Amino acid sequence: MIDKRVESLASAVADICDGATVMVGGFGEAGSPIELIHALIDQGATGLTVINNNTGSGEVGLAALIKAGRVAKMICSYPRSLNSTVFPELYKAGKIELELVPQGTLAERIRAGGAGIPAFFTATSVGTPLEIGKEKRTFGSREYVLEFGLSADFSLIKCKRADPYGNLIYNKTARNFGPAMAMAGKVTIVQSESIVPAGEIDPENIITPGIFVNRVVLVENPQHESALVAAGVSYP
């Protein structure tokens, strides 16, 4: 019978292997699955390609994973947030690769990866340095660039409520990349603030249907990145 709950953060991320591509949900701290990322640091996988809108802040969560030297390449739209120092230093030192993708193109590429669309055209980045190397084509009177779907070996996301089938709802603007990354991850691992019996979430209100989710782990009181950064916490 179907029950996607796993007992611990450690077991949830146990099979993430060296060199894996990992999508990490969140926009800034909203929706960032800090506890799953910390479990991944403890687990030790390295040489990762990480897809996230940002590069974390302070020395916790995603920034801590980067600081620990586990990330070979970031695919993101904005690696220069407030309190983001770990990535810039490694980047300037040539120790981490960056693929810069406009935010909407990033979101659409992730959705495409999850929806079986290998490539699509978009007007974003036409006439800018980010069009370099991209195939261009005119439709109607306008130029577009070809962009490719993105998928991942694993997606780590955070939600507000889940059920044992992996149906999810999110909290406010913490929803952001979660639903698309759940679709695009071969294995989608979710930390949820609560887990309720099947049927308790109104089927009209489910944002991520369970078909996109493989594992759910309960993290009842997740930490807030900004509070950790303000307190000067450095993980581990």
Next chain:
Amino acid sequence: MIDKRVESLASAVADICDGATVMVGGFGEAGSPIELIHALIDQGATGLTVINNNTGSGEVGLAALIKAGRVAKMICSYPRSLNSTVFPELYKAGKIELELVPQGTLAERIRAGGAGIPAFFTATSVGTPLEIGKEKRTFGSREYVLEFGLSADFSLIKCKRADPYGNLIYNKTARNFGPAMAMAGKVTIVQSESIVPAGEIDPENIITPGIFVNRVVLVENPQHESALVAAGVSYP
């Protein structure tokens, strides 16, 4: 100030012009905006291109619009439903054009039209007669065809509840094409079973944000196509 409610079905569809492209929501009878379609029949616009998954049944709703000779072309995936006689007769007589599109490709083309994506690649229809005339390309080891975004001058959809900003929720499987067509219509016209004050629909549960909606008209007790067909009703 923003209030998208309009007084009557007639005023909601008043500006649909001859030759317009009109998306009509619904999968079979679920989600079919029968009252808006009947208002469009009364209004008289002709030479329409209509996008719907099917072609209606009996002689009410979409089938009645087709029977009245107002539809020059149908874009759909399945024009051969139970009790569908109007379209087959006109089609065999060469009096209506058909563009047959696989259902998922139709849904994705409509979403693309609403999302500013002029074209995308998909594996659906590769190696079948429906690939004829389509550009093909290999990504990885697989062949795909290029499909184009679809948009419309008007979209007519049905929902369960709306607010004056045009935020919408739907009912069960009647949701189907509504959200994508709301995005892809230059003017999106909605019939809703109830209209509540702004803020009464939980912002977490809104399926179609009001930005995609132009007009909302109250139809408290919409008719069911199957009941009309069973009763032998023919509109007008």
Next chain:
Amino acid sequence: MSPEMSNSEIIGRTRDEMAKRVAQDIPDGSYVNLGIGIPELIAKFVPEGREFIYHTENGLLGMGPSPAEGEGNPELINAGKRQVTALPGASYFHHPDSFAMIRGGHIDLCVLGALQVAKNGDLANWSTGGPDAIPAVGGAMDLVAGVKCIFVVTQHCTKQGSPKLVDECTYPLTGPGVVNRIYTDLAVIEITPRGFQLIELSPGVSFEYAQERTGAPLLPIAP
């Protein structure tokens, strides 16, 4: 025509028995899309100890059985436009999301009917290609292009007695090389690089009987 073929006695599995046989091969926890016709019957035969989640492409995951008489809802239907129910844990979604499930490879298994299946796995199930036919494809091409594993369940022959399992499809394809297994009234057959590999004969059906009704060689079960 052999004497057996004109025999009015029922030989091989009934529709319900075919559906039940398919269900035995569906792994626990599978996300399954069932086509219209015999595939719909499979939902009645979930084996003890297993759970399948049914997807219907018009926008529901967790589809349950037909409602009791008079309790249906015309806005809760399946892809065949028949009224259904939603089980605890079900979810509703719109068409682009529903077909993202299909086209993105998230559905584990799809069971479809067929007009013809070729020995290389080509499937024809949407059109006879007749000049007078109204073409109608629905979600069939999306399903065969996107779902990981495609089972076909069908009568072995048409009502006129012609084989549906053929050397090469004469009807327009739904998808090339997409079928994994075929369940008929007479046999269970796997598509392999060498062609139709017999897996199992239905009770009371001989190899020769099945072969006579198949339009390409049946590879016998390895001894």
Next chain:
Amino acid sequence: MSPEMSNSEIIGRTRDEMAKRVAQDIPDGSYVNLGIGIPELIAKFVPEGREFIYHTENGLLGMGPSPAEGEGNPELINAGKRQVTALPGASYFHHPDSFAMIRGGHIDLCVLGALQVAKNGDLANWSTGGPDAIPAVGGAMDLVAGVKCIFVVTQHCTKQGSPKLVDECTYPLTGPGVVNRIYTDLAVIEITPRGFQLIELSPGVSFEYAQERTGAPLLPIAP
């Protein structure tokens, strides 16, 4: 440098006055995306009798003002990652849907800051292109490619006194020919096929004063 340019007296509009001036040109009922910096101030100045709906690309339509001290929620933020509120009628959505609003042409107006604007409407606002700069683009390229009308609000000159309104951008572009209007401390300027068309000078600013601080000809207001 002219004597005026070294004048420490404030000439022209303050940041708040610039924001208020932009707000006057936004039609009632507009769906508006506000960039980070001066654009954020516009929300304070909705003219009497009008209603704007603010979109923030991280996933909220109907964004309201900052929360009262201590009442914020770290999971209710805007694109600048600042805590905000949601007004009645607001809705939350995921990133692909949010950028479908932007890229699909559904947002009426976007107000952005700028490093440079060229006389043909080219905008540079994401990178100075320096060899040591960490490139970071966020949603800026999506906004200028997708939103119907792009307003820029910016100081007329850099802190060093160089014009930001230029003949040709030297910084990497965010988008070519995308800007419709520019609101600065000194003037309101429309991009036309002929170049920078002056619409309005700020109180106390002369044409010559504004022209001296502009890197391309300012077309005077038609008499």
